[in-house]
Amino acid sequence: MRPYILAETNWKQIQETRFDLAILPWGATEAHNYHMPYATDVIEADTISAEAARLAWEQGAKVIVLPTIPFGVNTGQTDILLDINMHPSTQLAVLNDIVEVLNRQGIHKLLILNSHGGNDFRTMLRELGVRYPNMLLSSCSWFQTLDKSKYFDEPKGDHADEMETSLLLHLRPDLVTPLDEAGDGIAKKWKVQGFREGWAWAERKWSQVTEDTGIGNPKKATAEKGKRYFEDVTQKISGLLVELAAADLNNLYE
Template sequence: MRPYILAETNWKEIKKEPFEVAVLPWGATEAHNYHLPYGTDVIESDYIAAEAARKAWEAGARVIVLPTIPFGVNTGQTDILLDINMSPSTQAAVLNDVLEVLNRQGIRKLLILNSHGGNDFKNILRELGLKYPDMFLSSCNWFQSMNKSEYFENAGDHADEMETSLLLHLRPDLVLPLEQAGEGRSKKPRIQAYREGWAWAERNWSQISEDTGVGNPKKATKEKGERFFEDVTNKMSRLFVDLAQAKLNDLYE
């Protein structure tokens, strides 16, 4: 039993703890090239949240990790078999119910640990922040927290070398041999503004990628994944500790 994982602990134990921060991992259920499981984002959320919470707990932060939400925004993948979409309005409803409980029970800090690029919680948290003014609501994208080029040779953002290396470290039993993986080639927008990144339009996934991957996974290794996992969970745990120690009436300097 890990006392910082809500799904594993029990009422006898949690009644003793003055929890300071609730962490809500949020993933997605979607195709990840030919070689990675549909639950890749969920697996990453589970393991990164748990390991970061372990480190934070050992540093004295009273963090509780809530069960991972397994569905994310997949509105650009409607024609890819069993990519499950959860609309932003549904995410807002789920978050509202979670926050209502936390607020009523005196846990005033929430961090969404996001594991899926299609999820964007900023506007949802802005709106819910007005409803729960005594709470501190935040989110982070763990996959943007590190300079990936220091760990991996090939760039990408979906079923790429980074995600494949992580899964080779965390759940190698769910990864097919890399010779079965597609190369993750992706098409770029023809319109210059979208190529430059200062204008945005949703990608139609089946039009940009033949294998659903974006980024070549062929150079992924377990060792790269292990190193990256250690460093990213160190950084996440620091955030957990900082949030636990933060005074909500003194957040700025």
């Protein structure tokens, strides 16, 4: 039983603990090339949040990890079989209910640990911040915390690529098929220059961009690379959890 994982705690234990920070892992259910499971983002959210919370707990931070939300924004993948889309407006409604509970029960800090590139919680947290002005509402996308080029040979992918494949080879190798069965993750680029350079944005239509649903070549992935990356990601995020748990809501700026 891990006391910082809500799904594993019980009513007696909860009553004896004061929590300073709630962590909400948020994933997605979607295809990840030919070789990885639909639950890839959920597995990553579960394991990264749990390990970061463990490291923070051992440093004295009173954190609690809520159950992972398994569905994310997949509006660009409506024709990919069983990619389950949750609209941003639905995410806002779910978040509102969770924040309402935390606020009422005296847990005034929430971190969303995001595990899916299609999720973007910033505008939602702005709106909820007006509704709940005494809450510190924040988000972190774990895949943006480190420089991937220091860990992987092909760091430019962003879906079922070398990084994600390496992570799953470390975390759940039983769910990864042999890499010679994986697609190459070749992705078409925008013809519109502003979109291609990244200073303008439009949503990608997934099935027009990639044939195998992957973006980034996974073929050089290894469990060893995944282990090193996982350890460094969780170590860095644990530092954020410690700081947030200790933060004085009336004295956040210097």
